[in-house]
Amino acid sequence: MSDTWVPSARQQERDAYRRRQSLQSLLIAVLSTLVVGGALIAAVLSAPGWERTRETFFSWDKAVESFPAVLEGFWINVQVFLVSAVCVLVVGLVMAMLKTLRGPVFWPLRALATVYVDVFRGLPLILVLLLVGFGVPALNLTGVPTDPIVLGCIALVLTYSAYVTEVFRAGIESVHPSQRAAARSLGLSGPQSMRYVVLPQAVRRVVPPLLNDLASLTKDSGLISVLGAAIDAVRAAQIETATSFNFTPYVVAGVLFLLLTIPLTRITDRVSRKYGAVPGGGHL
């Protein structure tokens, strides 16, 4: 159908008014940000101890000097994170599916998953690390890994999978039962309904909380240094600091962690927007 619409004078006036309003809002936002930010910066810069603080935490020379050691340590964080994250997602997903199984036959599996989550969600990570890291090698079993990094990863996976299990379970249960009924009515088996209908919807809904746990995992990946063998970014910074009492290496480590987690968040946001924005649309 041909369409030769020209905005009426009144509509043009409305559009102009809306443009003015949004411009005004933008100006207010920019101005208030500048004022608040400026005040904060001024407060810090005028603090009596600023010179010393800058020298202790933000020394450029010290940063350059400590960078190689901290970066090398950070590489361990990245490796531990990547391996643990994959295992955590797999274990968490499997446990979540076990927890959502219905029927008396599956009672032992459900109970196992429930006890597992209860225990490992409740135990402090540092305790699990020490138990696995020092307890398992002490058993002297053949074939059991003794490398502290591997044991550290196992401890991380044990703890984080418990959190992730609950995240996945919440997602699975948020999919309306009628979806499963529709899938079953088409002849899909129980596992097929889970795989092709329930999980794709569930996973998309839990991407943001999942990312919370993964971001937390990147930081806790450094805790395996308590087992002694691995020198991760934070431990490396600690060593650097110990020689000079200058805390800049910690700041360097912090920046590296940010460089890892912020892009992770942005990429995940983009991916989930692409596949998840339309309810029921898209595919996994």
Next chain:
Amino acid sequence: MSPLLSIQNLRKTYGSSVVLRDLSLDVAEHDVVVLIGASGSGKSTLLRCLDLLETVDDGVIELEGREITDPRADADQVRSRIGIVFQSFNLFPHLSVLDNITLAPRKVHKVPAEVARERALAMLERVGLKHRADAYPDHLSGGQQQRVAIARSLVNDPVLMLFDEVTSALDPELVGEVLAMLRDLKSEGMTMLVATHEMGFARQVADEVCFLDGGRVLERGAPEQVLGEPTEERTQQFLKRIIQAGRL
């Protein structure tokens, strides 16, 4: 007397598709205007524009002589004067029937909780659901849910009620109870704009029937005329399909 609701040259687009084009329509106080037309003819969009749930792309809507499409108008205030009931009820599932009805009076109109409760119960009595006041929407039939949704709108004393295919999601035997409520409302003098596929209802209750096609009012008039002797060919085709489907 000026009409309660006046729509002039309304235009609404979604991206490149024009849903309403140059649509004009007046509704006098106490009148019941029924909108008919195929899906996609713009009925729902028109109602959503009237309740300011959509921003119009051009044209003017006036309620009681005041322009509500003006970006300076207080949209919340306007919406609190207009009631809208949706096809899918849209009751809040986490609130009981009573809380569904008292939410707006308490939070928007600042009515004391006790007064809001009294009013809600009176309204529930009117729609015959006082005994379900503490039930949750999930436990009601579709017809009951829709009656609660109507009560939820009415409790705010709207000057205009909009009904968007309120019986389309109901089982046939439940349609009657909801339409009966609309008849009651008409007899009480409520001004209503009703989008519906219930032609029998339109014939009995409407003061005026408007046939929407391609985003504009193609034909309007008394129900006997529009439904009985339509002059436009598109209207005739539409009614023929309805008759074939056994709905007239």
